[in-house]
Amino acid sequence: MTPQGSRAAETQIDAARDSRILALRQVHRAVAELRRGTPVLLNGPDACLVVAAAETVGALGLAELSDAAHAAPVLLLAPMRAAAVLQRPVPHAPEDEGAVALRLNPTLTEPEVLRSLADPTADRMLPEQPERVTAPPLAHAAIALAKLGRLLPALVAAPAGPVAAARMSLLAVDAADVIDYPATAATSLTRVADARVPLEGARDARVVAFRAADGGIEHLAILVGTPERTAVEGGAPLVRAHSECFTGDLLGSLRCDCGPQLRGAIARMAADPAGGVLLYLAQEGRGIGLVNKLRAYTLQDGGLDTLDANRALGYGADERNFLVAATMLRVLGVERVRLLTNNPDKINGLAACGIEVLGREAHAFDPNGVNDGYLRTKAARFGHLLPE
Numbered sequence: 001m002t003p004q005g006s007r008a009a010e011t012q013i014d015a016a017r018d019s020r021i022l023a024l025r026q027v028h029r030a031v032a033e034l035r036r037g038t039p040v041l042l043n044g045p046d047a048c049l050v051v052a053a054a055e056t057v058g059a060l061g062l063a064e065l066s067d068a069a070h071a072a073p074v075l076l077l078a079p080m081r082a083a084a085v086l087q088r089p090v091p092h093a094p095e096d097e098g099a100v101a102l103r104l105n106p107t108l109t110e111p112e113v114l115r116s117l118a119d120p121t122a123d124r125m126l127p128e129q130p131e132r133v134t135a136p137p138l139a140h141a142a143i144a145l146a147k148l149g150r151l152l153p154a155l156v157a158a159p160a161g162p163v164a165a166a167r168m169s170l171l172a173v174d175a176a177d178v179i180d181y182p183a184t185a186a187t188s189l190t191r192v193a194d195a196r197v198p199l200e201g202a203r204d205a206r207v208v209a210f211r212a213a214d215g216g217i218e219h220l221a222i223l224v225g226t227p228e229r230t231a232v233e234g235g236a237p238l239v240r241a242h243s244e245c246f247t248g249d250l251l252g253s254l255r256c257d258c259g260p261q262l263r264g265a266i267a268r269m270a271a272d273p274a275g276g277v278l279l280y281l282a283q284e285g286r287g288i289g290l291v292n293k294l295r296a297y298t299l300q301d302g303g304l305d306t307l308d309a310n311r312a313l314g315y316g317a318d319e320r321n322f323l324v325a326a327t328m329l330r331v332l333g334v335e336r337v338r339l340l341t342n343n344p345d346k347i348n349g350l351a352a353c354g355i356e357v358l359g360r361e362a363h364a365f366d367p368n369g370v371n372d373g374y375l376r377t378k379a380a381r382f383g384h385l386l387p388e
């Protein structure tokens, strides 16, 4: 390649990197706006939609949304939540883009009523029964944006114009950037800190922190022994992809098996000559966030299991993204692994992201009298592999 050709290629790479950073920045800002009850404008190729999260919007945000809107707002709900609100199944309509729209008559636009429409743990008598209407374009991106903010996937939405939104100083974000965000953020992770942290039972442990270009919450890798050296020598260290669980890991909650799995993994790695990497992933509640996990617990106390509780909130059974774990392993130079897990999705998910899974070790702990049903559901409905 000529020097001019290589400079042109470099300029192209820089431009692509800058546009990824700008996209992440804008989506991250939009998430923060939704979380504080401010509307944002979603831009698509053929339409714009002004949206606000039903969970956080107040009178001011609703007024701003109406001022920017071209038509009356609707409420967008995930199909499972919509079926519960309408008290009937909602047949799938392809043009509805994975969201169900309900007409918002004035009695339904009180912030408290919107919150109860969004939240199955805050159900209350509605002043009137909402009616289903066709979902607007970009509804799926609106739901995706609320999920990125770990909010209930329920939004007030109306078609809008960019000029009106700009006049109101509302933040605008490309719908395509919202959809691409999880992958763009995961692949931008870099190593930002590395310290020796002797642990009980693993004195030679280190903690390495990873940050994505969006400035979001860091993910951590706990290195036990010398897994990087094992990898350089062609071996496969033990790896556990552990999603954070405030209640189980920190408080010792008996509702799940996370605490014993966390400490058990470190002990197991300390005993293995190849060492290990415990990825401590900021994916609380299988990716729905702590607040929604607490809501899911309330629903479970009402009789739902862990999978149906997620769905009742409008979330999928498991919202995690394995690209985060795969990128961290790649940065650490650990691309051949023996996985500590019972979850076949983790094996397939990491393999799909280019990590060579040479083996799997079961990582099961005895039920504790409280989490028995939870463990049974993981085996029966998530297909978790039980020890022989």
Ligand SMILES: Nc1nc2c(ncn2[C@@H]2O[C@H](COP(=O)(O)OP(=O)(O)OP(=O)(O)O)[C@@H](O)[C@H]2O)c(=O)[nH]1
Pocket (backbone or CB within 6 Å): 241, 242, 243, 244, 245, 246, 255, 256, 258, 261, 283, 284, 285, 286, 287, 288, 293, 296, 297, 306, 310, 340, 341, 342, 343, 346, 363, 378, 384
């Ligand atoms: N949404 C939801 N999340 C839960 C519940 N109980 C535990 N979790 C979360 O589930 C995650 C635990 O998953 P992992 O430890 O990665 O384990 P796993 O998917 O069960 O697979 P293993 O590798 O076999 O342990 C943590 O983020 C917990 O917060 C629940 O009832 N609802």
Ligand SMILES: [Zn+2]
Pocket (backbone or CB within 6 Å): 245, 247, 248, 249, 256, 257, 258, 259
């Ligand atoms: Zn847990």
